[in-house]
Amino acid sequence: MENVRVEWKALQEFATQVFEGLGMPPKDAAREAEVLIWANLRGVDSHGVQLIASYLKQVDAGVMNPKPRIQIIKETPATIFVEADRAFGPIVTTFTMEKVIEKAREVGIGWGLIRNTTHQGAMGYYSQMAAAQGMAGIAVVSSPPNMAPPGARAAGIHNSPISIAVPGKTRKFITLDMATSVVAWGKLLVAIDKGESIPKEWGLDKEGRPTTDPKQVAFLQPAGGYKGYGLAVMFECLSGLMAGNPLITAILLKQIQGSPVIQNSFVGAINIGNFTDIDEYKENVDKLVAAIKSLPRQEGVEEIFVPGEPEERVYEDRIKNGIPLPPGTIEKLRAAAERFQLKLPPGL
Amino acid sequence: MENVRVEWKALQEFATQVFEGLGMPPKDAAREAEVLIWANLRGVDSHGVQLIASYLKQVDAGVMNPKPRIQIIKETPATIFVEADRAFGPIVTTFTMEKVIEKAREVGIGWGLIRNTTHQGAMGYYSQMAAAQGMAGIAVVSSPPNMAPPGARAAGIHNSPISIAVPGKTRKFITLDMATSVVAWGKLLVAIDKGESIPKEWGLDKEGRPTTDPKQVAFLQPAGGYKGYGLAVMFECLSGLMAGNPLITAILLKQIQGSPVIQNSFVGAINIGNFTDIDEYKENVDKLVAAIKSLPRQEGVEEIFVPGEPEERVYEDRIKNGIPLPPGTIEKLRAAAERFQLKLPPGL
Numbered sequence: 001m002e003n004v005r006v007e008w009k010a011l012q013e014f015a016t017q018v019f020e021g022l023g024m025p026p027k028d029a030a031r032e033a034e035v036l037i038w039a040n041l042r043g044v045d046s047h048g049v050q051l052i053a054s055y056l057k058q059v060d061a062g063v064m065n066p067k068p069r070i071q072i073i074k075e076t077p078a079t080i081f082v083e084a085d086r087a088f089g090p091i092v093t094t095f096t097m098e099k100v101i102e103k104a105r106e107v108g109i110g111w112g113l114i115r116n117t118t119h120q121g122a123m124g125y126y127s128q129m130a131a132a133q134g135m136a137g138i139a140v141v142s143s144p145p146n147m148a149p150p151g152a153r154a155a156g157i158h159n160s161p162i163s164i165a166v167p168g169k170t171r172k173f174i175t176l177d178m179a180t181s182v183v184a185w186g187k188l189l190v191a192i193d194k195g196e197s198i199p200k201e202w203g204l205d206k207e208g209r210p211t212t213d214p215k216q217v218a219f220l221q222p223a224g225g226y227k228g229y230g231l232a233v234m235f236e237c238l239s240g241l242m243a244g245n246p247l248i249t250a251i252l253l254k255q256i257q258g259s260p261v262i263q264n265s266f267v268g269a270i271n272i273g274n275f276t277d278i279d280e281y282k283e284n285v286d287k288l289v290a291a292i293k294s295l296p297r298q299e300g301v302e303e304i305f306v307p308g309e310p311e312e313r314v315y316e317d318r319i320k321n322g323i324p325l326p327p328g329t330i331e332k333l334r335a336a337a338e339r340f341q342l343k344l345p346p347g348l
Numbered sequence: 349m350e351n352v353r354v355e356w357k358a359l360q361e362f363a364t365q366v367f368e369g370l371g372m373p374p375k376d377a378a379r380e381a382e383v384l385i386w387a388n389l390r391g392v393d394s395h396g397v398q399l400i401a402s403y404l405k406q407v408d409a410g411v412m413n414p415k416p417r418i419q420i421i422k423e424t425p426a427t428i429f430v431e432a433d434r435a436f437g438p439i440v441t442t443f444t445m446e447k448v449i450e451k452a453r454e455v456g457i458g459w460g461l462i463r464n465t466t467h468q469g470a471m472g473y474y475s476q477m478a479a480a481q482g483m484a485g486i487a488v489v490s491s492p493p494n495m496a497p498p499g500a501r502a503a504g505i506h507n508s509p510i511s512i513a514v515p516g517k518t519r520k521f522i523t524l525d526m527a528t529s530v531v532a533w534g535k536l537l538v539a540i541d542k543g544e545s546i547p548k549e550w551g552l553d554k555e556g557r558p559t560t561d562p563k564q565v566a567f568l569q570p571a572g573g574y575k576g577y578g579l580a581v582m583f584e585c586l587s588g589l590m591a592g593n594p595l596i597t598a599i600l601l602k603q604i605q606g607s608p609v610i611q612n613s614f615v616g617a618i619n620i621g622n623f624t625d626i627d628e629y630k631e632n633v634d635k636l637v638a639a640i641k642s643l644p645r646q647e648g649v650e651e652i653f654v655p656g657e658p659e660e661r662v663y664e665d666r667i668k669n670g671i672p673l674p675p676g677t678i679e680k681l682r683a684a685a686e687r688f689q690l691k692l693p694p695g696l
Contacts, residue, residue, distance in 0.1 A: 074623065078426035079456035081623050108427035111457045113623055136586055149640055151649035156640045164582040166589075174585065176578040208646035224571030230524040230655040233640070234512040237522065237633065238484055241514075244624035246632045252639035275422065275429050275461055276592035284594045285585060291600035292497055292504045292581070298556035301499035307578040 004330060005322035010345035012037040014333070015049055019088075021340030022059055024066040028091045035090035039122040040323045043314035044177075046186030047122040049325070053332040055088070055119070056339070063261055064088055064118045070095060073115075078103050080112045081243070086262065089120025093139070093267060097129045100269045104135055108274035114265040115243040117141075124177035124308070127165035130269035131173045134278045138270075139163045142232075142239040143263040144251050147181050148219035149229050153208025155219045157248060159184065159228075160235040165308070166272075168285035175308030180228040180235070181220035188214045193328075239264040322347075352678060353670035358693035360385040362681070363397055367436075369688030370407055372414040376439045383438040387470040388671045391662035392525075394534030395470040397673070401680040403436070403467070404687070411609055412436055412466045418443060421463070426451055428460045429591070434610065437468025441487070441615060445477045448617045452483055456622035462613040463591040465489075472525035472656070475513035478617035479521045482626045486618075487511045490580075490587040491611040492599050495529050496567035497577050501556020503567045505596060507532065507576075508583040513656070514620075517630035519637060523656030528576040528583070529568035536562045541676075587612040670695075 012033045019029035040048030058064040068087035072080060080099045084092040096112035103110030120126075123139040130137025140162045145155035159181035165173050183202050191198050191214040200210035203217030211217060222228030240246050243264045250256045272281050289306050297304060318324075325333070330348055337344050360381045367377035388396030406412040416435035420428060428447045432440040444460035451458030468474075471487040478485025488510045493503035507529035513521050531550050539546050539562040548558035551565030559565060570576030588594050591612045598604045620629050637654050645652060666672075673681070678696055685692050 076456040076622065079622060107455065108424040109457060109459045111618065136590070149643065149652050151646055151652045152640075152643040153646045154643040156643045156652070162579075164579075164586070166582070166585045174581065176582045178575045178578055180575075182572065204646075208644075223573075223575045224530065226653075226655075227526045227528075227571045227576070230526055231510075231512075233522065233636075233655055234514070234524045236636065237514045238512070238618070241629055241632045241636065242484070242618070242620060242623050244628060244632075246636060249632065249636045249639050252643070253635075270459065270586070270590070272590060274424065274427060275590050280592060281589055284589045284592075284597065287601075288581075288584065288589065288594060288597045291597050292500075295497065295500040295502040295504045295600070296556075298499055298501045298552075304497050304499045304504070305574075307574075307581055 003324035003326050004347055005324050006345050006347050007322050008037055008041055008319060011040070011049060011323055014337075014342065014345045015052065017342050018052055018336045018340055019066070021342070022056070022066040024088070028088070031094055032088050032090050035121040035125050037323070038125050041315050041318045042122070042311035043318070044122050044311065046184060046189075048323070050329040050332055051119065051121070052336050056336060058118065058261055068092070078107050078109055078111060080110070082112060082114050084114055084117035086116055086118055089117045090125070092117050093120050093126050093265065094129065097126045097137070097139070097267045097269070100267055101130055101133050101135060104130070104269040104271040108271050110269045112267045113239070113243055114267070115245050116262055117265055118261050118263065120263070120265060122177060123161050123163035124165065124175050126267050127163040127177070128173055128175060131165040131167045131175070133269070134167060134272055136270040136272060137163075137165045138268040139265070140235050140239060141263050141265040142236040142248065144260065145248050146185070146220055147222055147229070147232060148204050148208065150222070150225050153204065153206070153219075156252065157229065157232045157236060159220050159222070160232045162231070162235065166285060167282055168289065169282035170286055171289060173308060174285060174289065174306055175311070177308065180223055180232040182223050182228070183220070185220070188217050239266050242266070351672035351674050352695055353672050354693050354695050355670050356385055356389055356667060359388070359397060359671055362685075362690065362693045363400065365690050366400055366684045366688060367414070369690070370404070370414045372436070376436070379442055380436050380438050383469040383473050385671070386473050389663050389666045390470070390472075390659035391666070392470050392659065393677075394532060394537075396671070398677040398680055399467065399469070400684050404684060406466065406609055416440070426455050426457055426459060428458070430460060430462050432462055432465035434464055434466055437465045438473070440465050441468050441474050441613065442477065445474045445485070445487070445615045445617070448615055449478055449481050449483060452478070452617040452619040456619050458617045460615045461587070461591055462615070463593050464610055465613055466609050466611065468611070468613060470525060471509050471511035472513065472523050474615050475511040475525070476521055476523060479513040479515045479523070481617070482515060482620055484618040484620060485511075485513045486616040487613070488583050488587060489611050489613040490584040490596065492608065493596050494533070494568055495570055495577070495580060496552050496556065498570070498573050501552065501554070501567075504600065505577065505580045505584060507568050507570070508580045510579070510583065514633060515630055516633035516637065518634055521656060522633055522637065522654055523659070525656065528571055528580040530571050530576070531568070533568070536565055587614050590614070
């Protein structure tokens with residue numbers, strides 16, 4: 001069984017129909033689909049359409065809410081605090097980021113705190129929303145624990161991802177989008193599928209020992225040891241605790257059983273034009289990138305990359321040649337098509 | 349020659365007199381000394397009084413400015429942009445953080461951008477200023493390049509440190525204060541002094557090869573590879589480029605010779621009370637810390653730490669028993685005492 005390439009627009013249209021089938025308002029369904037395809041187009045397939053199957057389960061279980069009542073709890077000229085009512089992450093996060101961008105346009109910075117959202121997809125989508133408006137964008141999420149603090153043989157904190165994006169001139173964006181663990185879970189699943197062993201730095205078995213067998217990994221290891229762990233702890237302090245919704249603590253103290261998919265998040269936008277000339281800024285981004293890329297290289301190294309560049313390369317291919325879907329993902333889409341009596345995209 | 353313990357207040361008073369000797373206003377001299385002693389008390393001796401010698405040199409060279417004309421370039425209800433006029437970092441950074449805290453009190457968040465500062469000491473001092481006011485504090489600096497991007501055999505970016513601090517209840521603060529490199533330069537100097545080899549992950553020699561000889565290290569390696577590097581690139585985009593002062597690019601393109609000590613920085617404060625009850629927040633910080641610390645431990649591990657905890661332990665010792673100064677640092681203080689005809693602190 002081989003991967004099948006599917007045209008991105010057709011895949012996005014299909015995903016939109018699935019979410020409409022769940023009862024989502026058409027605009028929300030289109031947005032949710034767009035965020036998934038955004039990830040697929042950039043090679044982040046763990047955050048693409050393969051998620052549809054788990055989203056359907058979570059709607060059926062009453063966790064993810066396709067018709068949320070999103071509420072603004074508090075608003076100032078610079079901040080907004082939003083109750084997501086277990087919305088699909090992209091719906092409430094784009095809502096909040098749009099407000100935050102407006103605030104940054106007025107007072108130079110906007111900051112949004114989101115309580116009780118569900119899976120948000122790839123955080124880079126949101127930081128780029130701000131960058132597309134001439135701003136620096138930031139987006140962070142804190143979810144149930146899956147990463148072991150240094151010295152622990154248990155999950156103690158989430159491998160909270162952070163994304164930061166800024167605009168360039170010839171290069172549209174520079175986008176960092178990273179988990180605070182050495183690798184994301186998705187990479188373990190890929191290694192399992194391929195029957196490959198993994199570096200011992202990636203994860204720990206249930207006794208807290210480093211393992212090269214991806215199937216034995218019980219907890220992720222933080223990137224840079226205390227550093228990735230430290231960032232993750234502070235991100236929970238800036239999201240879950242800031243929102244008065246300390247999910248990680250509740251899970252660690254077994255006040256909540258299992259690992260619910262509820263999460264807290266924050267997004268920010270800094271208006272570049274508030275501080276410096278935006279065109280000059282974009283040129284300066286290009287120049288910094290060019291200077292870094294022209295550094296002398298280590299033996300055998302062909303190219304030095306800047307944040308987001310590998311994903312852009314994948315984008316250039318997939319936007320033209322379609323998104324390659326593996327058999328497992330195709331099966332998931334087929335099940336969704338049957339459930340909602342939809343036609344699969346051409347090629348599937 | 350052994351370390352000599354010196355009472356912190358006497359050492360701080362001495363440092364204050366040195367800075368007054370340079371012509372600094374007394375209030376500024378006291379602040380500069382306080383920031384150095386803050387680091388010494390927490391075991392961060394690389395950022396303590398041993399810096400005095402290099403500060404004197406940089407004042408003599410006309411780089412660090414003991415009598416700066418600090419100017420507010422632009423201000424909004426949420427942001428402030430400050431020209432430091434090559435002030436000693438702590439003078440302009442505390443000035444900016446105080447303004448940022450006021451703004452956060454009014455509109456929920458404050459954000460400050462600082463252009464043309466000089467060495468700022470330990471960034472944790474500034475994030476804790478906000479935390480002491482019931483806020484989350486953040487402080488970041490970007491300086492001349494000293495860290496190699498993955499694949500490069502040259503410095504391409506600064507190992508920009510980031511500090512984030514929040515308040516707890518029984519525990520005053522949780523404070524992350526980390527460089528984006530595996531280790532700071534200071535740890536290399538310690539290894540050289542002790543004649544020890546270092547892990548090959550710390551640095552690269554001038555050919556870009558990992559080395560275990562600290563004397564051969566030409567460039568630092570980023571923590572978590574692409575992750576520490578990516579954060580550092582984005583921090584330059586949020587500080588140097590945002591301030592319209594792209595120092596790293598200028599150095600990489602050899603438009604500036606050498607590595608000037610000028611730097612750009614940003615600080616932020618998020619008012620916790622704007623989002624949730626501050627007392628409940630502090631309790632939740634305590635609970636998260638307790639939950640993490642009580643996780644099952646790996647074999648042979650005695651304790652799981654939270655960010656800033658090792659430094660607090662050192663603080664508890666040094667605030668009582670004095671700050672241990674090695675012979676090299678004592679020599680530097682002696683030279684400063686002679687220059688300004690000052691009496692050394694008791695014990696020296």
